[in-house]
Amino acid sequence: xxxxxxxxxxxxxxxxxxxxxxxxxxxxxxxxxxxxxxxxxxxxxxxxxxxxxxxxxxxxxxxxxxxxxxxxxxxxxxxxxxxxxxxxxxxxxxxxxxxxxxxxxxxxxxxxxxxxxxxxxxxxxxxxxxxxxxxxxxxxxxxxxxxxxxxxxxxxxxxxxxxxxxxxxxxxxxxxxxxxxxxxxxxxxxxxxxxxxxxxxxxxxxxxxxxxxxxxxxxxxxxxxxxxxxxxxxxxxxxxxxxxxxxxxxxxxxxxxxxxxxxxxxxxxxxxxxxxxxxxxxxxxxxxxxxxxxxxxxxxxxxxxxxxxxxxxxxxxxxxxxxxxxxxxxxxxxxxxxxxxxxxxxxxxxxxxxxxxxxxxxxxxxxxxxxxxx
Amino acid sequence: xxxxxxxxxxxxxxxxxxxxxxxxxxxxxxxxxxxxxxxxxxxxxxxxxxxxxxxxxxxxxxxxxxxxxxxxxxxxxxxxxxxxxxxxxxxxxxxxxxxxxxxxxxxxxxxxxxxxxxxxxxxxxxxxxxxxxxxxxxxxxxxxxxxxxxxxxxxxxxxxxxxxxxxxxxxxxxxxxxxxxxxxxxxxxxxxxxxxxxxxxxxxxxxxxxxxxxxxxxxxxxxxxxxxxxxxxxxxxxxxxxxxxxxxxxxxxxxxxxxxxxxxxxxxxxxxxxxxxxxxxxxxxxxxxxxxxxxxxxxxxxxxxxxxxxxxxxxxxxxxxxxxxxxxxxxxxxxxxxxxxxxxxxxxxxxxxxxxxxxxxxxxxxxxxxxxxxxxxxxxxxxxxxxxxxxxxxxxxxxxxxxxxxxxxxxxxxxxxxxxxxxxxxxxxxxxxxxxxxxxxxxxxxxxxxxxxxxxxxxxxxxxxxxxxxxxxxxxxxxxxxxxxxxxxxxxxxxxxxxxxxxxxxxxxxxxxxxxxx
Numbered sequence: 001x002x003x004x005x006x007x008x009x010x011x012x013x014x015x016x017x018x019x020x021x022x023x024x025x026x027x028x029x030x031x032x033x034x035x036x037x038x039x040x041x042x043x044x045x046x047x048x049x050x051x052x053x054x055x056x057x058x059x060x061x062x063x064x065x066x067x068x069x070x071x072x073x074x075x076x077x078x079x080x081x082x083x084x085x086x087x088x089x090x091x092x093x094x095x096x097x098x099x100x101x102x103x104x105x106x107x108x109x110x111x112x113x114x115x116x117x118x119x120x121x122x123x124x125x126x127x128x129x130x131x132x133x134x135x136x137x138x139x140x141x142x143x144x145x146x147x148x149x150x151x152x153x154x155x156x157x158x159x160x161x162x163x164x165x166x167x168x169x170x171x172x173x174x175x176x177x178x179x180x181x182x183x184x185x186x187x188x189x190x191x192x193x194x195x196x197x198x199x200x201x202x203x204x205x206x207x208x209x210x211x212x213x214x215x216x217x218x219x220x221x222x223x224x225x226x227x228x229x230x231x232x233x234x235x236x237x238x239x240x241x242x243x244x245x246x247x248x249x250x251x252x253x254x255x256x257x258x259x260x261x262x263x264x265x266x267x268x269x270x271x272x273x274x275x276x277x278x279x280x281x282x283x284x285x286x287x288x289x290x291x292x293x294x295x296x297x298x299x300x301x302x303x304x305x306x307x308x309x310x311x312x313x314x315x316x317x318x319x320x321x322x323x324x325x326x327x328x329x330x331x332x333x334x335x336x337x338x339x340x341x342x343x344x345x346x347x348x349x350x351x352x353x354x355x356x357x358x359x360x361x362x363x364x365x366x367x368x369x370x371x372x373x374x
Numbered sequence: 375x376x377x378x379x380x381x382x383x384x385x386x387x388x389x390x391x392x393x394x395x396x397x398x399x400x401x402x403x404x405x406x407x408x409x410x411x412x413x414x415x416x417x418x419x420x421x422x423x424x425x426x427x428x429x430x431x432x433x434x435x436x437x438x439x440x441x442x443x444x445x446x447x448x449x450x451x452x453x454x455x456x457x458x459x460x461x462x463x464x465x466x467x468x469x470x471x472x473x474x475x476x477x478x479x480x481x482x483x484x485x486x487x488x489x490x491x492x493x494x495x496x497x498x499x500x501x502x503x504x505x506x507x508x509x510x511x512x513x514x515x516x517x518x519x520x521x522x523x524x525x526x527x528x529x530x531x532x533x534x535x536x537x538x539x540x541x542x543x544x545x546x547x548x549x550x551x552x553x554x555x556x557x558x559x560x561x562x563x564x565x566x567x568x569x570x571x572x573x574x575x576x577x578x579x580x581x582x583x584x585x586x587x588x589x590x591x592x593x594x595x596x597x598x599x600x601x602x603x604x605x606x607x608x609x610x611x612x613x614x615x616x617x618x619x620x621x622x623x624x625x626x627x628x629x630x631x632x633x634x635x636x637x638x639x640x641x642x643x644x645x646x647x648x649x650x651x652x653x654x655x656x657x658x659x660x661x662x663x664x665x666x667x668x669x670x671x672x673x674x675x676x677x678x679x680x681x682x683x684x685x686x687x688x689x690x691x692x693x694x695x696x697x698x699x700x701x702x703x704x705x706x707x708x709x710x711x712x713x714x715x716x717x718x719x720x721x722x723x724x725x726x727x728x729x730x731x732x733x734x735x736x737x738x739x740x741x742x743x744x745x746x747x748x749x750x751x752x753x754x755x756x757x758x759x760x761x762x763x764x765x766x767x768x769x770x771x772x773x774x775x776x777x778x779x780x781x782x783x784x785x786x787x788x789x790x791x792x793x794x795x796x797x798x799x800x801x802x803x804x805x806x807x808x809x810x811x812x813x814x815x816x817x818x819x820x821x822x823x824x825x826x827x828x829x830x831x832x833x834x835x836x837x838x839x840x841x842x843x844x845x846x847x848x849x850x851x852x853x854x855x856x857x858x859x860x861x862x863x864x865x866x867x868x869x870x871x872x873x874x875x876x877x878x879x880x881x882x883x884x885x886x887x888x889x890x891x892x
Contacts, residue, residue, distance in 0.1 A: 128485035219785025318838035
């Protein structure tokens with residue numbers, strides 16, 4: 001992707017964000033089911049591509065990296081999202097610019113957002129008046145947890161033999177800023193520091209509440225666990241053998257040419273996804289702003305009776321019509337009839353065919369091999 | 375057969391009320407429940423629109439909800455010439471002849487996932503729908519005025535409401551949704567007059583109950599999932615309610631729920647009167663791919679080996695087509711309707727045997743179908759005329775990962791990524807599960823419902839946003855209309871004043887087609 005284009009997108013996003021109070025984009029009017037996407041460059045495209053199937057609240061309550069948004073878009077394409085490559089690129093820019101990861105300091109504190117302005121949950125679920133975690137308060141709460149709770153409820157607060165799982169506790173789930181946790185602990189509950197009830201102050205209980213709700217949010221789809229840990233479990237030599245042998249990858253690719261330095265461009269999880277599903281886009285590319293969905297250049301040649309063949313990039317094909325854009329940029333469209341000849345060429349077809357034959361070992365071997373191409 | 379109890383009461387009511395006697399077989403002048411009738415067949419005996427004349431089908435009316443908040447996923451109901459449908463938090467009544475709005479109702483939401491709403495249920499002169507913030511709401515059918523609402527789930531546990539209630543006799547059957555925290559699924563019956571609880575069926579057993587031996591401990595059971603996402607079907611003679619149950623939880627990272635995890639991922643029959651389970655069949659033992667087995671269980675009155683049988687069939691999200699005896703749950707057919715790579719075949723009970731190597735892995739496992747599944751919530755159809763079960767199927771690949779390596783993963787400790795899919799409309803022979811014809815669509819990702827009719831037609835959506843009519847016997851596409859958005863619900867049909875209408879939803883718009891008189 002050319003740098004100036006990225007720079008322009010960045011400046012647009014930066015200019016937009018500067019004009020907004022932090023976090024303002026995530027504001028969802030309480031209880032509005034038909035939420036529109038917040039206004040920003042690319043908003044109309046996002047509304048068109050995403051809003052066909054679901055409301056904006058499902059999207060805007062997430063905060064993800066460009067790489068993860070690319071994954072989300074790729075996944076949505078397989079589930080029916082419709083758009084041109086350019087439109088998906090616009091959606092990716094829009095989401096990346098406006099819904100970055102929310103774990104940055106100050107991104108989500110109560111000083112910027114009042115509870116009643118909060119979005120409808122970290123994944124668009126839950127009550128509009130749900131507890132929204134203040135990261136700094138949660139950090140203070142973690143200290144209290146370590147001092148008073150960790151021995152029985154465990155380091156992840158998922159319980160031990162001596163104490164129940166707190167991320168699944170109804171006392172926690174029904175709590176708002178200490179409203180249930182406070183009375184529960186103060187009434188009767190043994191504490192690590194001694195005593196049979198909590199002697200924590202109201203602010204301390206609120207901090208503890210923030211910490212426990214943070215633990216709950218962590219296990220949601222939007223939580224910090226949402227990343228691939230390690231795909232480098234294969235054998236690079238076996239991967240090279242598959243590349244040159246059964247996989248027939250060498251028919252189109254060369255480690256000395258198009259794949260030279262590929263592992264400098266992409267991290268290993270991205271390499272794995274890319275060679276399996278190259279049509280899904282360029283996620284995980286190393287370096288700034290490089291992760292646009294690929295332009296899938298399926299081409300088609302259409303021949304009408306007694307007419308010269310017309311070739312170009314496939315725009316639309318269904319049981320009834322076919323359309324393409326030729327190399328000079330002209331658009332052509334036909335109604336399908338038995339005498340109309342259509343020859344489609346998908347340059348990524350070999351990748352799709354391989355899905356039928358790969359073992360998981362093949363896949364991890366190939367990733368290990370590609371990861372050596374630095 | 376419990377219907378007569380209510381006949382006298384209901385038939386005495388005036389316009390805009392539903393006579394439940396109409397539900398035993400799909401009537402021609404109405405579409406009175408989510409699937410048209412209780413069978414889930416979505417087969418209409420109407421044939422004024424047929425394979426010979428479908429090219430003359432006209433657009434009669436359009437109704438746009440102007441929401442901006444997602445697609446119409448509800449199958450509209452039609453009672454006494456009025457059509458009722460929903461998007462999350464909103465209900466409309468429109469004239470089924472003209473698409474003209476009669477009333478609309480908006481629920482003031484307190485939150486919840488607004489991803490979709492499958493529609494309404496109707497009883498007498500009352501209407502019922504679920505809200506994302508966990509309420510069952512009853513409205514007056516004639517003017518949309520609210521009557522009462524009852525809480526049916528806990529928002530703080532991240533449940534939400536999306537299912538169309540199904541009214542069977544004096545029972546309003548409601549399911550619940552939610553796949554974010556690890557919480558138990560259930561199905562409930564509510565009193566149509568008061569909304570009070572009549573019975574509660576818990577999908578996952580308690581310690582000591584049958585099925586508990588398929589869980590490692592009480593805590594895993596208490597958080598075992600099994601949502602009831604899709605409206606039920608019903609056999610009036612057996613008095614059994616049939617529904618599918620959702621995935622176990624934690625959904626992807628299943629190492630702390632070793633075992634088959636009954637009665638998640640199952641087709642379940644319960645007694646209508648008390649909600650007690652009669653039988654179950656597990657479509658996906660110990661699922662770790664989010665392939666909830668909630669796809670409509672369709673009642674088929676069929677013949678197997680020369681004997682008449684009461685059957686039930688499901689094209690399941692995991693890629694298998696199942697046919698069971700619906701009186702006993704005995705398995706008769708288990709066959710892939712798309713090629714899969716996750717099972718080691720089926721066991722003696724006809725249940726697929728999951729291959730542990732294809733469970734989600736830290737470094738990834740390539741799995742087909744993908745998480746979206748070979749089928750999903752959109753309703754299939756069965757035509758007794760052709761003996762074929764029609765499903766808009768998908769075959770996708772993705773890589774399933776474990777993200778959370780804690781000894782006790784919770785919530786979403788993994789997910790699938792990427793993917794490639796192809797889509798096709800399939801016609802499956804219920805007798806042996808063989809695919810009689812398959813019409814492959816160009817492109818992928820369509821998730822429309824299907825309708826079949828006595829006009830030898832099947833209606834379905836394609837990935838290019840077309841509503842397509844195909845010859846039900848051969849699968850040849852006969853007619854289409856590009857709707858500009860992907861079809862987003864199940865098509866339905868009815869006849870009023872001698873005119874047969876066909877209605878589909880695409881995005882925020884309902885399209886009413888008709889075979890207009892000459």
